[in-house]
Amino acid sequence: MSAYKILLVEDECDDREALNDALIDLGYSVVVAEDGIDALVKIKRMRFNLIITDFQMPKMNGIELLREVKGAGSDVPVVFISGHSTVETSVEAMRLGALDFFLKPVSIEAIKEIIEKVLERETDRTKVSGVSQDRYRLVTKDQNMTQLMDLAKTIASSKASVLIQGDSGTGKELFARLIHKNSPRCSKPFVAVNCAALPDGLLESELFGHEKGAFTGAISRKLGKFELAQGGTILLDEITEMALHLQAKLLRVLQEEEIDRVGGNKPVSTDVRIIATTNQNIETAIKEKSFREDLYYRLNVIPLKIPPLKDRGDDVIVLAEYFIEKYNRIDGRSVKGLTDTAIQLLKSMYWRGNVRELENVIERAVLLCKGKFIEEEDLFITEKPKTETAQKKSSMPLGSLREMEKQLIFNALDQTNGNRTHAAKILGINVRTLRNKLNEYRDQMKILT
Numbered sequence: 130m131s132a133y134k135i136l137l138v139e140d141e142c143d144d145r146e147a148l149n150d151a152l153i154d155l156g157y158s159v160v161v162a163e164d165g166i167d168a169l170v171k172i173k174r175m176r177f178n179l180i181i182t183d184f185q186m187p188k189m190n191g192i193e194l195l196r197e198v199k200g201a202g203s204d205v206p207v208v209f210i211s212g213h214s215t216v217e218t219s220v221e222a223m224r225l226g227a228l229d230f231f232l233k234p235v236s237i238e239a240i241k242e243i244i245e246k247v248l249e250r251e252t253d254r255t256k257v258s259g260v261s262q263d264r265y266r267l268v269t270k271d272q273n274m275t276q277l278m279d280l281a282k283t284i285a286s287s288k289a290s291v292l293i294q295g296d297s298g299t300g301k302e303l304f305a306r307l308i309h310k311n312s313p314r315c316s317k318p319f320v321a322v323n324c325a326a327l328p329d330g331l332l333e334s335e336l337f338g339h340e341k342g343a344f345t346g347a348i349s350r351k352l353g354k355f356e357l358a359q360g361g362t363i364l365l366d367e368i369t370e371m372a373l374h375l376q377a378k379l380l381r382v383l384q385e386e387e388i389d390r391v392g393g394n395k396p397v398s399t400d401v402r403i404i405a406t407t408n409q410n411i412e413t414a415i416k417e418k419s420f421r422e423d424l425y426y427r428l429n430v431i432p433l434k435i436p437p438l439k440d441r442g443d444d445v446i447v448l449a450e451y452f453i454e455k456y457n458r459i460d461g462r463s464v465k466g467l468t469d470t471a472i473q474l475l476k477s478m479y480w481r482g483n484v485r486e487l488e489n490v491i492e493r494a495v496l497l498c499k500g501k502f503i504e505e506e507d508l509f510i511t512e513k514p515k516t517e518t519a520q521k522k523s524s525m526p527l528g529s530l531r532e533m534e535k536q537l538i539f540n541a542l543d544q545t546n547g548n549r550t551h552a553a554k555i556l557g558i559n560v561r562t563l564r565n566k567l568n569e570y571r572d573q574m575k576i577l578t
Contacts, residue, residue: 165189295435298485317361343392
């Protein structure tokens, strides 16, 4: 950890010493600078993994320092910590490429979290080296996908909300980034939020921000993702996982173009384009009262439905070849391609995990391949998965409609090793419905016995 070097830029002596001691206690190597000019001198002399800087400083403020760093072509992450800031300065910092912005006093837990985030990002960047620029590239030769990409570029110039639906791993976020990249907002922030990753209380604060003292632990004002995305695009991933009371707040953002911070006493205007994604059947969620119908209509101004990989023709092989090239560069291998039997196996598979699953398979195959071409046995370490034909046969039980429903549910549970959440996603229902069905089958067994 000591090899990880942080530049701390802070003109206030007490704050500088406190942060320096805290970072050293965490095991990091720290170099301190008293202002922006001093920081630039030290940046020229050595390489840093992270820069933590104050905003208001003599000689050169934090924004000017950030401009100098980015203008020199450096990709070192920059985090701001400030006791004096406005929404405008925070947004300007994010627009110029700052990783995050904290208001003083900032907890060491928050600093530790952001450092871990940078460490993870740097590890990923080191891993992919020459292919990092391709991270958000959409690779396809499928006609339907090409038409969807053309549509995404066409509607990019508007501010209309977009709802992207598709199975997990199909590339929904890539389409969102494609829209942002081709829009007039491309120079502004693109902020992605996974609505399923945070509890409701934390998600509300993460989206809309909070005021100091709004709740226990809110020791300073926090700007939410909507404010950080000002002028740009916000991606609300897994929107159907959002609680109903947050859906109501989101609906107000769409209608009034303003947000309310948690604990705030006045609304804050916002100019953000909203793109939402889901891998669920949103119409079913509306019927089951877990998603607001009025919010659906506001989000679904421009609908995009991404087809699963199994319906994309030769894209399986096109993508496989792309991933072979990618992981050749990452792992220093020289695999030339796939054998005919490997190609036929890949084409016959169901690909429930879509492009993400295919990438994992190819990454492993590149590592396992002993010759110049990937063989069938290189693709899978354990038993060979079901092909699409076998999958269709196993999912067509005979009997009454009720028995077919029951068999489908048990098949999904088998495929997910009993994980009800994943099984419900496969079946296109929510977990509550699945639980009720299982209880119903259990009651039927009691009656029979």
